Amino acid sequence: MDPLDPEKAPALHNHSRSESRVPLLQFYDSFASPPDSPLSSTVSSPIHARRLLSPVLRRLFFALVFSLCAVSLAALVTLTSFVPSTHPESAASAPVSQPSPEDSHPIAPVHDTIDYEQTQADAAFSPYVLGPPTSRFRDNLRNDTKYVTSWISAGWTNDVMTYANLIYLGTITDRVPIIAMFTPSHIGGDAETIAFGDVFDVPRFTKHSGIPIIEWHQVKDPSSGELEDLGCWDIWEAVQQNEHFPRNSAVLSHLGLDISYTKAPAWIKLIPNYERAKSIGDPLPSPQHQALLDPDEQVLCYDYLYYVCAQQSSEFERDFSPAWRYVARHFRWTEHIQNLTSLYIRHAFDLPRDADIPPYIAIHVRHGDFKNWCWDAEEPEDCFAPIPVIARRVREVQDELRTRKGIDIPDTRVVVTSDEADEAWWAEAQSYGWVKIDHDVMQTAETYGRWFPVLLDAAIQSSGLGFVGTDRSTYSVLSRRRVEDWWDGATRMVKWGRKDADAH
Numbered sequence: 001m002d003p004l005d006p007e008k009a010p011a012l013h014n015h016s017r018s019e020s021r022v023p024l025l026q027f028y029d030s031f032a033s034p035p036d037s038p039l040s041s042t043v044s045s046p047i048h049a050r051r052l053l054s055p056v057l058r059r060l061f062f063a064l065v066f067s068l069c070a071v072s073l074a075a076l077v078t079l080t081s082f083v084p085s086t087h088p089e090s091a092a093s094a095p096v097s098q099p100s101p102e103d104s105h106p107i108a109p110v111h112d113t114i115d116y117e118q119t120q121a122d123a124a125f126s127p128y129v130l131g132p133p134t135s136r137f138r139d140n141l142r143n144d145t146k147y148v149t150s151w152i153s154a155g156w157t158n159d160v161m162t163y164a165n166l167i168y169l170g171t172i173t174d175r176v177p178i179i180a181m182f183t184p185s186h187i188g189g190d191a192e193t194i195a196f197g198d199v200f201d202v203p204r205f206t207k208h209s210g211i212p213i214i215e216w217h218q219v220k221d222p223s224s225g226e227l228e229d230l231g232c233w234d235i236w237e238a239v240q241q242n243e244h245f246p247r248n249s250a251v252l253s254h255l256g257l258d259i260s261y262t263k264a265p266a267w268i269k270l271i272p273n274y275e276r277a278k279s280i281g282d283p284l285p286s287p288q289h290q291a292l293l294d295p296d297e298q299v300l301c302y303d304y305l306y307y308v309c310a311q312q313s314s315e316f317e318r319d320f321s322p323a324w325r326y327v328a329r330h331f332r333w334t335e336h337i338q339n340l341t342s343l344y345i346r347h348a349f350d351l352p353r354d355a356d357i358p359p360y361i362a363i364h365v366r367h368g369d370f371k372n373w374c375w376d377a378e379e380p381e382d383c384f385a386p387i388p389v390i391a392r393r394v395r396e397v398q399d400e401l402r403t404r405k406g407i408d409i410p411d412t413r414v415v416v417t418s419d420e421a422d423e424a425w426w427a428e429a430q431s432y433g434w435v436k437i438d439h440d441v442m443q444t445a446e447t448y449g450r451w452f453p454v455l456l457d458a459a460i461q462s463s464g465l466g467f468v469g470t471d472r473s474t475y476s477v478l479s480r481r482r483v484e485d486w487w488d489g490a491t492r493m494v495k496w497g498r499k500d501a502d503a504h
Contacts, residue, residue, distance in 0.1 A: 151249035231293030361466035382499035
């Protein structure tokens with residue numbers, strides 16, 4: 001079958017309605033610690049790794065993992081006061097536009113008003129830099145603006161969350177976030193990176209969130225061969241005890257940065273030590289130039305912000321999550337990705353290319369790497385919810401949409417996305433009338449690039465009026481929140497890990 005041609009994509013679909021890996025220490029790979037979103041890797045630990053651990057040791061691992069999810073945003077803001085001011089910046093960053101009336105939630109604190117869209121139309125570069133990208137990033141920074149940046153080091157969904165945390169931190173520190181690219185840790189390290197703005201619509205984000213952001217490729221020329229020194233905070237080493245070095249990231253080699261890290265004090269944790277350190281530690285020499293630099297004042301930077309929270313761990317699952325409410329819910333897909341999503345949905349439902357997209361329900365079933373976390377399953381087959389259990393959750397979503405919105409979605413309008421490789425499992429799923437998004441048949445990676453199976457599955461899930469996801473999968477968490485906030489949709493999460501885990 002020939003792959004779909006994106007150039008023939010019609011207008012965006014109309015609804016008649018209003019892989020990620022958790023970044024854990026290598027130490028945990030062989031002990032099957034249960035994360036908020038389990039580690040996706042070729043871990044060789046047995047299915048029943050729980051039998052290798054005593055109850056006391058298991059509780060210790062639980063506490064150790066969850067302690068990582070506890071870097072306080074308030075503490076990070078306080079931490080900035082320890083950095084000596086070396087740049088005579090003004091008190092406020094460059095101003096940004098106010099949000100669009102289309103957004104009903106309150107927004108995060110923003111700067112004074114500027115017509116961002118008009119500024120962009122009048123210039124070929126962002127108003128938060130001096131001009132086009134330069135060989136050295138400092139040559140392009142405005143002296144009346146402060147910035148904040150950080151790096152990613154996980155699977156794609158967790159990296160999205162990390163950038164959302166970074167952007168929210170920028171709003172409460174009055175700094176413009178500089179966002180790097182996504183790196184292909186989960187699709188093969190030899191794949192190309194992809195720019196943040198090639199996934200999410202950045203102008204739309206700024207318009208509706210009121211938050212200014214720029215991307216690193218707008219600041220520094222990606223083809224530059226300059227290796228530049230920068231002083232940053234080491235958050236990772238301050239909040240865990242098993243890796244005595246900053247969190248590594250492939251982003252730095254792409255940006256041409258040589259980082260001198262200063263270890264942050266332990267009181268940045270959500271549950272800190274009783275006494276705060278009266279001074280910070282000494283900076284470490286950068287790997288290449290051996291530069292010793294204090295954390296930079298104009299470009300405030302951190303090694304890793306995935307575990308940052310405002311009030312408690314796993315905040316993206318909570319209604320109050322500021323990183324979701326003020327930032328990530330405004331991460332809308334680019335027009336290119338949304339058009340491809342429409343093409344794939346029309347193809348799955350055997351609709352004409354110019355047909356409206358009907359309301360549908362999307363399912364995300366994550367099995368692959370989760371098998372390593374089946375501690376409480378007596379037998380391997382007891383770990384995951386069987387398809388009839390998933391079907392019960394689908395019926396609940398159908399019933400809610402029928403009752404709450406008067407919309408009846410048949411089983412033939414249910415789309416399944418999964419990493420499951422068992423053909424018998426797929427045959428049973430399709431026996432319910434559900435349709436499969438098959439990227440092998442569609443030649444998605446060959447046609448559009450290796451990023452697109454992951455991106456399109458997320459976009460397909462988030463474009464449905466209903467969603468059934470996998471509990472503790474960050475990929476499902478973001479899809480659930482998108483469906484609920486974007487479309488006022490109905491959602492359910494299927495529990496797993498032991499026999500009858502989703503019985504209710």
